[in-house]
Amino acid sequence: MTGETQNPQQFNLDAEQVVLGCLMQSQDTFVEVEPHLGKGDGFYRQQHATIYRALLDLRDRQEPTDPITLASHLLGTGDLNRIGGAHYLHDCVAKVPVAAQAGHFAKTVARFALLRSLAREGQRIVNAAQSAHHDSAEAMLEQARAWLSELTGSSTSRSDALWKDAAGRTFTEIGEVADAPDGPVGIPTGLHDVDEVLEGLRPGQLTLVAARPRVGKSVLLLNVARHAAVHLGKRVVLFSLEMSENEVVTRMFSAGTSVPLTRIRMAKHLTDEDWAKLARYIGDTSEAPLHVDASPKAGLAHIRSTTSRIVNEHGPVDLIVVDYLQLMPPANPRASREQQVSELSRGLKLLAKEVGAPVVAACQLNRGPEQRSDKKPQLGDLRESGSLEQDGDQVILLHREDADDPESPKAGECDLIIAKNRHGRQDTITVAAQLHLSRFVSTAIV
Incomplete structure (x- = not known):
């Protein structure tokens, strides 16, 4: 100075x-x-x-x-x-x-x-x-x-x-x-009807994927990361604070090969055809520019420094995925939880602008949906801080009726409620929830 x-x-x-x-x-x-x-x-x-x-x-x-x-x-x-x-x-x-x-x-x-x-x-x-x-x-x-x-x-x-x-x-x-x-202006999510509404994930913007536990936040984030890196050749950095590297890769194996996740986890049940699919998939995706960081204590500083190192070693990063925000350790543990979450969401927003890449982060909703008869989430359910709604350029709320009622006529489906979209309309997109394969599939694609 x-x-x-x-x-x-x-x-x-x-x-x-x-x-x-x-x-x-x-x-x-x-x-x-x-x-x-x-x-x-x-x-x-x-x-x-x-x-x-x-x-x-x-x-x-x-x-x-x-x-x-x-x-x-x-x-x-x-x-x-x-x-x-x-x-x-x-x-x-x-x-x-x-x-x-x-x-x-x-x-x-x-x-x-x-x-x-x-x-x-x-x-x-x-x-x-x-x-x-x-x-x-x-x-x-x-x-x-x-x-x-x-x-x-x-x-x-x-x-x-x-x-x-x-x-x-x-x-x-x-x-x-x-x-x-x-096609989409930004990076496509792999879900055709979602991309028509969002116009892809735009550089410098923060997209929040929010839901209650066990609805499918991680599934959607892994799908987006896999599609960008494997199918589009985009350089993606995935920070998984909840799942280990083995869990992340196993889920991507299942989604990419259509071999059920339970069979991969219980490897003795894999058939010769399953083994062939896995081997072929590994060979086909060996050059995918996907970086997986499964550090359970990845705070903002860690995410910044890791991203910076990858940029220096490999060139520009196209997409950053964080799963999930509330697990990130705060820089100031003495601050209130609301202040901590505000700091984290603001930090991710600034990171997106600095790196010039979209950041997609999962976050958990409060118990508001459970207290309503239809169980549908709303923007006000974003847990612990209104800054999440403010900082997110797009907010996608996930809702599965069969998560509460297995006999629901919408079993096997998931509503992606685009509750905030800075560049377009709000909408609700229904996708097929193939959770046994750890993936969502757009119903707009036959």
């Missing part, structure tokens, strides 16, 4: 001056510098941050950024004397070596800023750990992860955009949608 420290190993004033000098020489260097320095919080000296932000102001106004114009601008804002006067601007320009690479020096400044931030957060963790009770060790670990994740989650790139730039990008995206083949 801009506050000064005493450790000479945590800053490089020459690099900071060269960056500013390059920007005063040519506005073209903003393209190289801005991705690393964003709004200028990474400068060690406050005067350099002030100069940098003044340069951004001039650039955004489409005015020259030369030392004379910059000095006049700083005089008008009352900052010229504070940054060392007009002669200091010329000193920065004089620092620029021949054929200087502005991006290289900007990256140097950003790296020193990261080291200073790490040092501060490290000391913060030490102080908190020394005062923490041993019973809260796990919670302290999650808090430490959350603090460190703020460093990786907070980008130095600018978050604001001029209207002409934002409008141009959006117009291009609209054109790409218009030229694309017919």
Whole structure:
């Protein structure tokens, strides 16, 4: 940050001056510098941050950024004397070596800023750990992860955009949608009639799948993840806090091969044909870009860091699936449960925007449906926090009549109640619930 420290190993004033000098020489260097320095919080000296932000102001106004114009601008804002006067601007320009690479020096400044931030957060963790009770060790670990994740989650790139730039990008995206083949705008769920209503799972948005226990939340989430990774080749990260890796994979085997789940679990009952189906399925899906994380204590910090690692190692992530939200450990165990759930849902929403991928998360409803005669869930049944309804771009409520009445005429069916849809209509879609195969099947597909 801009506050000064005493450790000479945590800053490089020459690099900071060269960056500013390059920007005063040519506005073209903003393209190289801005991705690393964003709004200028990474400068060690406050005067350099002030100069940098003044340069951004001039650039955004489409005015020259030369030392004379910059000095006049700083005089008008009352900052010229504070940054060392007009002669200091010329000193920065004089620092620029021949054929200087502005991006290289900007990256140097950003790296020193990261080291200073790490040092501060490290000391913060030490102080908190020394005062923490041993019973809260796990919670302290999650808090430490959350603090460190703020460093990786907070980008130095600018978050604001001029209207002409934002409008141009959006117009291009609209054109790409218009030229694309017919089908959902986002990632299809694999359920044709659901996709017609939702138009797929859109990047940067949070979809909540909510139900009472044993209705089919996990089944739906695994179906969506399997369809995206296996059938569409999308890179999917699945966080399963409730089921082990073995349980996740076993269910996907059943859904993908039509071999009943009970036979797979009781392997001695598998037929030769079953074994052949399983072997063929493994071979056919061996290259599916699906990452399964079955850590039972995957909090927001863990999900962020794991996703970031996968992006660094394999490239962009297309879909994040979390099963399920209320099992995620909170960063602040002392907060009320409502505050904890609000923090988790907001964190997942922000993660979707930061990664630029849809996030689908299961969550549990309260006992409201059980107290109504028709047992149908409503948005108000979202357990423990109204923020779930607020943060979710889409909310899908699951209802199976045969979960309460095995003799129901709708046995074998599940209603997917699209109770909230930010981009379209609300509707109720009935799908076939083939739970013995751990899957839902769209009735719109013959």
